[in-house]
Amino acid sequence: MSRIVITGGVVLTADDDSPVLRDVDVVIEDDTIVSIAPGAETTGAEVIDASGSIVMPGLIDTHLHAWEYGWRGTVMRKNGPVDYMKLLFQTSAGYSPQDVHDSIVGAGLETIANGVTGVLDFMHGATGTAEHTDAAVEAYRVTGQRALLEIGALRANSASDEDFSQSRAARIADVARLRDATRDDGLIDVGTALITPRPGPLWEMFVADVTESREIGARMTFHANEVGEFREMERSGLLGSDIVPSHGNRASRHELKALAEHGVVLSVSPHTEINSGKSPGVFIRAVEQGVKVAISIDTPPSIMPLSEFAQLTQLWASVTTFDRLDAREGGRYELDFDLDPQSFTLEDAVQAATVNGAVALGYDNLGRIAPGQLADVIVVRPTDAIALRDPAAYVVRATPHASEVSEVIIGGTVRKRGGRLVAADSIDIPAMNARSQERVLAMIEDR
Ligand SMILES: [Zn+2]
Incomplete structure (x- = not known):
């Protein structure tokens, strides 16, 4: 059995009940999230230190x-x-x-x-x-x-x-x-x-x-x-x-x-x-x-x-543009959030x-950070710690860059670790991409 423990992160769960959990460890066994609680046992596990980071569903x-x-x-x-x-x-x-x-x-x-x-x-x-x-x-x-x-x-x-x-x-x-x-x-x-x-x-x-x-x-x-x-x-x-x-x-x-x-x-x-x-x-x-x-x-x-x-x-x-236009055209600007509730929240x-995408793929046990969910989990290390105050606002509005995505776990297997794609060790990615681009450019010229 493989075991991964992600420690010390701010967890954006994508769950309705508790969208953000702090001071907890996320434990993954094989392809499944098994617990989210403080003080997880780390013996024999791969430990990912996520302090200063956002842990969220892929x-x-x-x-x-x-x-x-x-x-x-x-x-x-x-x-x-x-x-x-x-x-x-x-x-x-x-x-x-x-x-x-x-x-x-x-x-x-x-x-x-x-x-x-x-x-x-x-x-x-x-x-x-x-x-x-x-x-x-x-x-x-x-x-x-x-x-x-x-x-x-x-x-x-x-x-x-x-x-x-x-x-x-x-x-x-x-x-x-x-x-x-x-x-x-x-x-x-x-x-x-x-x-x-x-x-x-x-x-x-x-x-x-x-x-x-x-x-x-x-x-x-x-x-x-x-x-x-x-x-x-x-x-x-x-x-x-x-x-x-x-x-x-x-x-x-x-x-x-x-x-x-x-x-x-x-x-x-x-x-x-x-x-x-x-x-x-x-x-x-x-x-x-x-x-x-x-x-x-x-x-x-x-x-x-x-x-x-x-x-x-x-x-x-x-979404906010349409909401605001609605309110403005109704003569209600500055916004009154009782009259003009948002159609859609940052949590939505x-x-x-995450979870809606999982349903689209046909899963009912994917897309949240919760026990029993499949372990597709990412760690986002924001360049500015202020992001941790409101992680949903950060990931939705601040467009985290690939360089901030430090870990990517899919089905319990780490595919990006410490900011580096695991596959990059065996595939010459730039050479592969250049080859396919060259082939396509030749097809364009052939026309
Ligand atoms: Zn299309």
Whole structure:
């Protein structure tokens, strides 16, 4: 049995009852948190001295296209020289299994460095052969990140309905194969990135995608960007807690209520919602209807660094902006917090990035620091000790840098220790990243 004792930290639990605990030690045995109490026995244990630090659940990213990591930095501008959609098809067709592997390892290590212990990976490209999807699974074995890898079917512009229908169905068979192959990988689950539901023949294919995924027990996700899609899903009996939609900006109040009733977790990507002007207001609207909301980084090529803390900071800014605008437009400024209670607290924000993300990944024993929870735990050593007075405010509003994330533990295994990625000892990370970047740049030039 392995035993880790994290001593002396300020514990941000993500628990409703006691969000912050002080002067306690967190004890981990194998992959589980077993106790949080003062004066833990440290004999025979690995001791992590967390004095002056925040101990909290690892962050969970519920919508990340990790396979795009090799092309990061290429689409930082909305109307820049490289078009995102074109590059999506180009790299999807051009990627080798090695490119898939290197990109996912690169994204995994960068997100782990930033405290992300779990990810819902929406792999919507480079899924053409079993070698490609095997390479994705292998990449998660290398990084040791907890992953729900969801495999998508990308429709080339030239594909007929019939061709696409066949590649869609073949992809479900691959998901079933991968689910069998990963049955003993405690940290890896495989599911389906559903096709985007649109009226016409695509709707029939979407229904088939959901039905066939449920037959093999696969969890699902999809890009929810269309008007009325949740209503159609509700009418067709498709809504369920095994589907995690992302964005959902166009959902009506009625549709959001239906998501809440069906236990659907909605993944919101603050950077994407704000910067593409899709409507960051979905966040508050969803919360108001009782939807559990989780957050996500989304697109590695346009976001650097891959920090979920940065997403939390953006989320908080957008929530408070909408709250304040509401109050101002009602003529109630300076704010009166009796008339204008906050829609969302700092503790709610912490939960969005932790326990709600865990639910999105299909766990009911992950995302909090409490006995019996799986041991995905991070230690944040703030550069300024003032942070310890209000750790929730710090992690949500101050965007802790990767250099402040000193320890990352996933399933009881230390993946970052003393500020250093454990995997960095065996992988030449800069060389690997340079290689995948070079390959992608060559694909761009080939066009
Ligand atoms: Zn996306």
